[in-house]
Amino acid sequence: MYSEKVMDHFQNPRNVGEIEGASGVGTVGNAKCGDIMRMYLDIDENGIIHDCKFKTFGCGAAVATSSMATELVKGKTIQEALQVTNKAVMEALDGLPPVKVHCSLLAEEAIHAALWDYAEKHGIKIEGLDKPKSDISEEEVEEEY
Numbered sequence: 279m280y281s282e283k284v285m286d287h288f289q290n291p292r293n294v295g296e297i298e299g300a301s302g303v304g305t306v307g308n309a310k311c312g313d314i315m316r317m318y319l320d321i322d323e324n325g326i327i328h329d330c331k332f333k334t335f336g337c338g339a340a341v342a343t344s345s346m347a348t349e350l351v352k353g354k355t356i357q358e359a360l361q362v363t364n365k366a367v368m369e370a371l372d373g374l375p376p377v378k379v380h381c382s383l384l385a386e387e388a389i390h391a392a393l394w395d396y397a398e399k400h401g402i403k404i405e406g407l408d409k410p411k412s413d414i415s416e417e418e419v420e421e422e423y
């Protein structure tokens with residue numbers, strides 16, 4: 279059912295954790311299953327993503343896609359990171375079963391939410407980035423956690 283890469287990233291997820299003093303933090307919920315994802319980005323003054331970490335209350339597919347997504351955005355510019363769509367992540371993982379495609383959206387949306395947070399903190403606008411629809415407040419997360 280799952281590719282070897284999915285199993286590898288699920289069993290040995292990369293970049294799990296938090297970044298203290300992160301440049302941008304995004305927390306999103308999956309409308310379909312209610313699972314939660316938080317993404318931390320460390321972005322330097324040249325707009326390069328130096329580090330990316332995640333925490334999730336999501337399923338195995340959410341863990342694997344987020345793990346791969348963090349690997350893909352590290353070292354990238356903000357504009358390049360916007361190209362790391364859930365489709366790109368799934369391709370990098372050699373696919374996901376159709377019923378698990380919605381899980382891969384968590385990582386993409388959380389990256390966008392973290393970039394939005396970064397842009398707001400710096401008073402800038404990121405070309406091609408819309409306000410995340412499923413961003414949830416800290417209070418809601420504390421209740422869920």
Ligand code: FES
Nearest residue numbers: 311313337340381
């Ligand atoms: Fe919720 Fe996969 S079932 S993220």
